[in-house]
Amino acid sequence: MDRFVRIMELLMAPTWETLYMVVMSSVIATLLGFPIGIALVLTEKGGLAESPWTHRILDGVVNVCRSFPFIILMIVLFPLSRIIVGTTIGTTATIVPLSIGAAPFVGRVVEGALKAVPMGVVEAAIVMGSRTRDIVMRVLIPEALPALVLGETLTVINVVGYSAMAGAIGGGGLGDLAIRYGFHRFQTDVLIAAVVVIIVLVQGIQVLGNGLASYLDRNR
Amino acid sequence: MWEGLFREVILLIELKNVVKSFASPDGMEVHALRGIDLSVETGDIFGIIGLSGAGKSTLLRVMNRLESPSSGEVWIGGRNMAILSGDELRTARQDMGMIFQHFNLLSSRSVSGNIAYPLEVQRLSTGEIKDRVSEMLRLVELEDKADAWPSQLSGGQKQRVAIARALAGRPKVLLCDEATSALDPRTTRSILHLLERINSSTGVTIVLITHEMDVVREICRNMVILEDGVVVESGPVKDVFLNPKSRTAKEFLDDLPRTPSQDEELPKIVGSPLVILRFDGDAADMPIVSQAIKTTGVDVNILSGEIDSLRSSRVGNLTVQLSGNREEIEGAMEYFSRNGVSLEVIWNG
Ligand SMILES: Nc1ncnc2c1ncn2[C@@H]1O[C@H](COP(=O)(O)OP(=O)(O)O)[C@@H](O)[C@H]1O
Numbered sequence: 414m415d416r417f418v419r420i421m422e423l424l425m426a427p428t429w430e431t432l433y434m435v436v437m438s439s440v441i442a443t444l445l446g447f448p449i450g451i452a453l454v455l456t457e458k459g460g461l462a463e464s465p466w467t468h469r470i471l472d473g474v475v476n477v478c479r480s481f482p483f484i485i486l487m488i489v490l491f492p493l494s495r496i497i498v499g500t501t502i503g504t505t506a507t508i509v510p511l512s513i514g515a516a517p518f519v520g521r522v523v524e525g526a527l528k529a530v531p532m533g534v535v536e537a538a539i540v541m542g543s544r545t546r547d548i549v550m551r552v553l554i555p556e557a558l559p560a561l562v563l564g565e566t567l568t569v570i571n572v573v574g575y576s577a578m579a580g581a582i583g584g585g586g587l588g589d590l591a592i593r594y595g596f597h598r599f600q601t602d603v604l605i606a607a608v609v610v611i612i613v614l615v616q617g618i619q620v621l622g623n624g625l626a627s628y629l630d631r632n633r
Numbered sequence: 634m635w636e637g638l639f640r641e642v643i644l645l646i647e648l649k650n651v652v653k654s655f656a657s658p659d660g661m662e663v664h665a666l667r668g669i670d671l672s673v674e675t676g677d678i679f680g681i682i683g684l685s686g687a688g689k690s691t692l693l694r695v696m697n698r699l700e701s702p703s704s705g706e707v708w709i710g711g712r713n714m715a716i717l718s719g720d721e722l723r724t725a726r727q728d729m730g731m732i733f734q735h736f737n738l739l740s741s742r743s744v745s746g747n748i749a750y751p752l753e754v755q756r757l758s759t760g761e762i763k764d765r766v767s768e769m770l771r772l773v774e775l776e777d778k779a780d781a782w783p784s785q786l787s788g789g790q791k792q793r794v795a796i797a798r799a800l801a802g803r804p805k806v807l808l809c810d811e812a813t814s815a816l817d818p819r820t821t822r823s824i825l826h827l828l829e830r831i832n833s834s835t836g837v838t839i840v841l842i843t844h845e846m847d848v849v850r851e852i853c854r855n856m857v858i859l860e861d862g863v864v865v866e867s868g869p870v871k872d873v874f875l876n877p878k879s880r881t882a883k884e885f886l887d888d889l890p891r892t893p894s895q896d897e898e899l900p901k902i903v904g905s906p907l908v909i910l911r912f913d914g915d916a917a918d919m920p921i922v923s924q925a926i927k928t929t930g931v932d933v934n935i936l937s938g939e940i941d942s943l944r945s946s947r948v949g950n951l952t953v954q955l956s957g958n959r960e961e962i963e964g965a966m967e968y969f970s971r972n973g974v975s976l977e978v979i980w981n982g
Pocket residue numbers: 655656657663664665683684685686687688689690691692
């Protein structure tokens with residue numbers, strides 16, 4: 414019983430750290446990735462602001478970023494973390510590579526969701542004399558909202574996974590806890606407890622995301 | 634100068650030698666429109682009919698620049714759509730509404746929200762939008778569905794919402810791309826009558842494309858027949874029905890249960906010519922045949938025939954055998970011609 418309470422105490426701080434990293438990184442990744450996704454859709458061939466070169470470059474950058482294994486990306490971005498938050502270790506420092514790692518993913522998710530809006534609906538908006546801005550804000554995003562929510566859910570879950578990995582190189586959070594206690598000190602029960610919390614977190618996010626998406630879909 | 638101005642007032646739409654080619658993936662060119670000349674008068678209900686692949690949709694989409702023509706001029710209300718861009722093109726488009734076969738409503742918005750969309754785009758105030766939306770709901774008789782969602786509506790109701798949305802911004806033209814093709818016959822009729830009613834109450838010019846002759850017959854005044862990217866027939870619907878010249882026109886008319894077949898076994902009696910009489914409008918409503926019999930003494934044996942209701946007039950044809958002496962027969966033929974009946978002698982032995 415004592416042991417249980419002790420593990421609970423051990424879990425408290427890292428769980429908050431993980432939540433903090435995940436929330437911050439997801440928000441920043443979304444802020445970075447959303448415009449990328451929109452730009453990908455607008456600049457593609459036949460898009461509303463067709464621009465083959467812009468599209469090719471964006472597409473390339475997204476692919477390159479996505480092909481980095483996350484651990485490598487984190488190491489590559491150490492200098493950037495130092496510039497932005499003044500250190501390379503700890504939860505706040507980890508937010509930098511987490512955000513940048515997840516942003517291209519968000520870009521692809523947004524691109525996919527917006528491209529699934531039927532062409533006819535977009536054409537109807539065009540012939541009503543819409544500005545591109547109106548089509549994005551009043552047609553594409555609202556029409557794609559349930560798909561966007563599901564994609565965002567996937568993003569957050571990915572970030573949870575990455576954040577656990579970041580623990581391996583001093584990122585803090587549940588991953589860090591699991592490695593320090595479970596791996597270095599052979600306290601298997603702490604390791605299991607950390608994993609259980611991560612599983613519960615992922616499940617919770619998925620249930621929340623699915624629920625929100627189907628709520629948004631209720632009238633469609 | 635005056636002539637130009639005059640044309641502009643009378644003719645809302647004027648296409649001059651419009652060509653549109655698509656590059657197909659295998660490097661070949663698809664010639665969807667091969668030099669279209671066409672004009673639509675203000676206030677008209679204008680039908681464009683043709684088989685699938687004839688280029689109807691492309692023609693309509695060139696009018697509001699969903700497609701850019703490869704060459705030619707597309708004059709709509711004094712503006713050449715072919716050369717507009719940016720804000721000018723956007724504003725020009727706000728003068729045109731369009732409805733589609735599959736409605737293309739916004740699933741993220743209620744019925745009212747859909748109708749409000751074009752008004753939001755035109756940056757009207759909330760109050761103005763609210764008033765106009767109620768007005769449009771009344772026009773299409775969907776006041777009770779204001780807060781419903783598109784998914785809760787039938788096909789006919791969805792098309793009504795689409796019509797209300799297309800007309801909310803008070804466009805001069807309504808373009809309809811197979812607007813009734815996804816609907817059952819009864820709903821089709823009710824949508825067509827709604828369009829007709831809107832045309833006469835608001836004066837909006839309607840251009841509709843369809844592959845169904847019935848649709849044209851029901852509401853159009855003027856029409857063109859499109860075949861393989863070329864206009865093969867054009868004019869008042871009545872004339873096209875009465876005197877179809879092109880093969881396509883005849884095929885379309887054949888789909889309707891009316892044209893007498895010339896292969897039919899018709900009784901051939903020497904001295905008694907077989908004649909097709911074609912009537913329109915007034916002539917179809919007058920007792921011309923009995924008058925002809927009375928005034929000339931000819932005998933008229935009616936073999937087959939039909940009278941068709943068009944938009945606001947009627948056309949008909951009768952296949953008859955005329956018997957009597959030569960004088961009586963010639964007198965009858967002259968009588969028919971004089972009274973606006975066109976005559977085609979199909980056998981004279
Ligand atoms: N975007 C396009 N790219 C290539 N070919 C096209 C495109 N749109 C239409 N076409 C071709 O142009 C021709 C006319 O098409 P369309 O205008 O849709 O005919 P309709 O509406 O009369 O059925 C067809 O051969 C079609 O395949």
